[in-house]
Amino acid sequence: MKSTLLTLALAASSAVHAQTQTSYGQCGGNTYLGPTACPTGQYCSGANDYYQGCVPGTAPPTSTRPRPTATRAPASGKRVKFAGVNIAGFDFGCDTTGTCGASSAYPPGAKGAGQMDHFVLDDGLNAFRLPVSWQYLVDGVLGGPINANNLAIYDKLVQACIASGAAICEIDIHNYARWNGKVIGQDAGAPTNAQFAAFWASLAAKYANNDKVAFGVMNEPHDLNNTLWAVTVQAAVTAIRAAGATTNYVLIPGTNYASAGQFLDNGSGAALLPVHNPDGTFTNIIFDVHKYLDSDNSGTHPQCVTNNSAVFTTLGNWLRTHKRQAFLTETGGGPTDPTCLTNLCQQFETMNSYNDVYLGWIGWAAGNFDPSYVLSEVPTPNADGSWTDVPLVTKCVAGEFNGDSS
Ligand SMILES: *[C@@H]1O[C@H](CO)[C@@H](O)[C@H](O)[C@H]1NC(C)=O
Ligand SMILES: *[C@@H]1O[C@H](CO)[C@@H](O)[C@H](O)[C@H]1NC(C)=O
Ligand SMILES: *[C@@H]1O[C@H](CO)[C@@H](O)[C@H](O)[C@H]1NC(C)=O
Numbered sequence: 001m002k003s004t005l006l007t008l009a010l011a012a013s014s015a016v017h018a019q020t021q022t023s024y025g026q027c028g029g030n031t032y033l034g035p036t037a038c039p040t041g042q043y044c045s046g047a048n049d050y051y052q053g054c055v056p057g058t059a060p061p062t063s064t065r066p067r068p069t070a071t072r073a074p075a076s077g078k079r080v081k082f083a084g085v086n087i088a089g090f091d092f093g094c095d096t097t098g099t100c101g102a103s104s105a106y107p108p109g110a111k112g113a114g115q116m117d118h119f120v121l122d123d124g125l126n127a128f129r130l131p132v133s134w135q136y137l138v139d140g141v142l143g144g145p146i147n148a149n150n151l152a153i154y155d156k157l158v159q160a161c162i163a164s165g166a167a168i169c170e171i172d173i174h175n176y177a178r179w180n181g182k183v184i185g186q187d188a189g190a191p192t193n194a195q196f197a198a199f200w201a202s203l204a205a206k207y208a209n210n211d212k213v214a215f216g217v218m219n220e221p222h223d224l225n226n227t228l229w230a231v232t233v234q235a236a237v238t239a240i241r242a243a244g245a246t247t248n249y250v251l252i253p254g255t256n257y258a259s260a261g262q263f264l265d266n267g268s269g270a271a272l273l274p275v276h277n278p279d280g281t282f283t284n285i286i287f288d289v290h291k292y293l294d295s296d297n298s299g300t301h302p303q304c305v306t307n308n309s310a311v312f313t314t315l316g317n318w319l320r321t322h323k324r325q326a327f328l329t330e331t332g333g334g335p336t337d338p339t340c341l342t343n344l345c346q347q348f349e350t351m352n353s354y355n356d357v358y359l360g361w362i363g364w365a366a367g368n369f370d371p372s373y374v375l376s377e378v379p380t381p382n383a384d385g386s387w388t389d390v391p392l393v394t395k396c397v398a399g400e401f402n403g404d405s406s
Pocket of ligand 2: 261262265266
């Protein structure tokens with residue numbers, strides 16, 4: 001299953017992959033961009049993330065285990081449209097000052113592709129967020145063009161997401177509204193709004209023809225001026241639309257790390273409400289919010305102390321009043337902790353009851369995290385081709401979406 005998906009994903013990403021590799025040559029790997037087809041009599045072999053090569057023989061059959069159909073109906077009642085998991089790795093090395101070493105990125109590659117395939121086929125999930133740093137995509141050169149090689153490597157993950165059958169593949173620029181400590185459009189020596197908009201225009205032009213690709217303008221802004229931030233966000237939205245991405249979802253976040261709980265109190269809602277499409281409408285401009293359930297909303301403790309019912313009710317009512325929608329693109333808890341198995345499920349029940357204004361939720365996180373990570377939603381591949389999810393994904397992230405929570 002893994003290798004089949006990888007082949008599909010690579011085939012979709014660029015014409016070069018249609019070429020045939022030479023005998024015993026490389027045919028796969030997380031950062032490999034060359035030909036993926038092997039000569040007659042050979043097949044692409046190897047489970048190594050970094051290197052797969054052509055070897056004599058025929059590919060072993062992929063797993064024949066029975067699979068559920070990809071689209072599962074909720075058992076009863078209402079539900080949000082989208083649910084899934086963050087596939088992290090290209091954002092590794094970023095801290096909250098927006099300092100990200102372009103070389104710290106850790107492409108999830110075939111592992112991420114396999115996880116997404118599993119989440120869609122086995123869990124009925126349909127939305128993935130694909131964090132990546134700004135520095136990685138421009139190879140560390142502020143104001144520079146998008147680096148074709150780095151984009152091609154990141155694009156393998158985007159194409160794997162699309163090939164998985166997901167309905168939403170979100171590009172998330174994981175920079176906290178900053179470049180190396182300076183707030184975009186606000187600090188001396190920071191990127192200008194024009195530089196940020198030009199960067200988004202290039203990305204949007206590449207993915208404008210695919211409505212499954214959503215543009216997450218920025219991860220978790222914080223400690224900035226809301227009024228000025230709204231100007232930056234407007235510049236990005238205008239650039240994305242002008243680049244031809246006229247109908248893709250654009251996800252716009254407020255301050256306090258995109259906190260859903262402080263979106264209204266801290267003025268993000270008021271500041272971001274006017275952000276609009278070039279034609280003056282607000283179609284598919286979606287508020288991007290995050291919410292954890294631990295004592296300080298930081299997502300660093302395994303215990304969950306709240307179900308956030310009040311938060312999502314208050315925000316949901318405000319969204320209804322303003323006829324707008326929001327997407328919860330980070331949430332989660334300890335993967336086996338009973339307090340989270342209760343509270344995260346209840347949070348999603350509240351969101352399901354507001355499914356007219358909440359598009360969905362995306363859990364944090366799978367991808368290249370170690371399964372021992374405090375908020376791990378990393379599934380474990382089994383020898384027979386099946387996967388084992390953490391209880392939090394089974395019960396809440398997927399369970400509250402497909403009606404299997406019990
Ligand atoms: C934010 O910036 C605007 C425009 O420069 C300014 O008028 C306002 O006072 C600033 N707000 C704060 C809280 O500093
Ligand atoms: C943000 O909102 C919280 C309450 O949700 C409040 O305690 C805090 O003072 C606010 N901060 C700012 C800067 O407005
Ligand atoms: C969330 O917790 C509150 C307080 O414990 C409770 O009243 C409410 O019913 C819970 N919400 C859901 C959806 O279970």
